[in-house]
Amino acid sequence: MxxxxxxxxxxxxxxxxxxxxxxxxxxxxxxxxxxxxxxxxxxxxxxxxxxxxxxxxxxxxxxxxxxxxxxxxxxxxxxxxxxxxxxxxxxxxxxxxxxxxxxxxxxxxxxxxxxxxxTAFNMKRECPKIKLSDEARDALTLFLFEESYKEYELIMVYNYLRAHSDDAELIRVFGILIEESFFHFKQFGEMMAKMGILAVPRVVMSELYQVDDVENFLSKGIQEELAAKEECIKLSQAVAGESPELSHFFEFINNQENYHIVLMTKALEHLKKEHNG
Incomplete structure (x- = not known):
């Protein structure tokens, strides 16, 4: 099996x-x-x-x-x-x-x-119909590699936690977060393929998803989501002068992170309430 x-x-x-x-x-x-x-x-x-x-x-x-x-x-x-x-x-x-x-x-x-x-591996690093400076292109490339792996990691982590939970509220929240991470992974992957830099994410280490303290995981996860928002804002600003389309896309992704934070905060509050009786 x-x-x-x-x-x-x-x-x-x-x-x-x-x-x-x-x-x-x-x-x-x-x-x-x-x-x-x-x-x-x-x-x-x-x-x-x-x-x-x-x-x-x-x-x-x-x-x-x-x-x-x-x-x-x-x-x-x-x-x-x-x-x-x-x-x-x-x-x-x-x-x-x-x-x-x-x-x-x-x-x-x-x-x-x-x-x-x-053409997903030609390494041209060109966005169709978008002209980027070398600096903006480098920033976008780094972001896509880091965030595509991060979304794959989150899919695996949330899936493991959902599978090992018997709490209906946590199962619901993790299910939504899995769907959201899939959407982001596909969006970033599509961009990587168009730029000729598509890559398979590396294997996720077991210590990242075999979580003993879910409360601590959620607390750290909220901080990571806040950090992800900052990266989206930075990238949106980096490409704003060259591609309003890309800038708006990363603003859109940034705004989606807000709901992830809300979901994780609610799940954390739910867990604390359950533990405190």
Whole structure:
């Protein structure tokens, strides 16, 4: 089961990367498939928890650097084939059947998906229709690398905390924060792909998500969100004179962080109230 969950984690991430680099109508299909695979990943995780097995989110490196989309699609299909075989070891036959059915459909679609040239790794660092100074381009590049990893990290952390919680309010909050982090990750990933600097985020260390003190985690998380707001403001100001469009985008992201802080503050207050009786 642990190996199966790892393999699903890897193919989910690879499919998400394929969606980011696609520039055709295949993009939405790949996004849908990546969402489906993330659900599979979460369901398998819940199975491990019910069985009382310990686990981490460790995985092997996921190689995505291709010049043609078909090469990545071929690798995704091979990964799905491996998962299909390993599903036989799953103790939950209903879950096994559901995942297998999804995989069979995805494979059929991917086999017939149109090929396309991939430019997500050309390292040009150019924003389409936007002319940036070297300073602004460097600031944007650094921000995207740091924040895309951070959003992936948050997806994994919130997902782990949600899976290990039996508190309805915390499950609700973590669910919203996962969705928000997915949105930000996709937005930043799209920009990275257009600039030719797309990259797979590094593996998240287990000590970041295997949290014993959730109250302390939320307190620190609020401070991190405040710091993220500052970075968005700095970047918005850095590109304001050259691209009002980019400036407005980062103001938009900055404003979204406000609600994240509200959610985390409410969750923290809820926990304190529960602990104090």
């Amino acid at each position: 642990k190996t199966l969950m790892i393999k699903v984690h890897e193919v989910w991430l690879e499919t998400l990367m394929a969606a980011l680099m696609s520039q055709t109508e295949s993009k939405q299909v790949l996004y849908d498939f990546s969402d489906m695979l993330f659900r599979h990943f979460s369901w398998l995780e819940n199975e491990l928890i019910e069985l009382g097995e310990s686990y981490t989110y460790d995985r092997d490196p996921v190689s995505i650097k291709v010049t043609r989309l078909r090469d990545l699609l071929h690798d995704i299909i091979n990964r799905l084939n491996e998962i299909d075989l390993q599903l036989l070891s799953s103790p939950d036959k209903e879950l096994d059947s559901r995942i297998a059915s999804d995989i069979h459909y995805m494979r059929e679609v991917l086999v017939h998906m149109d090929d396309e040239v991939v």
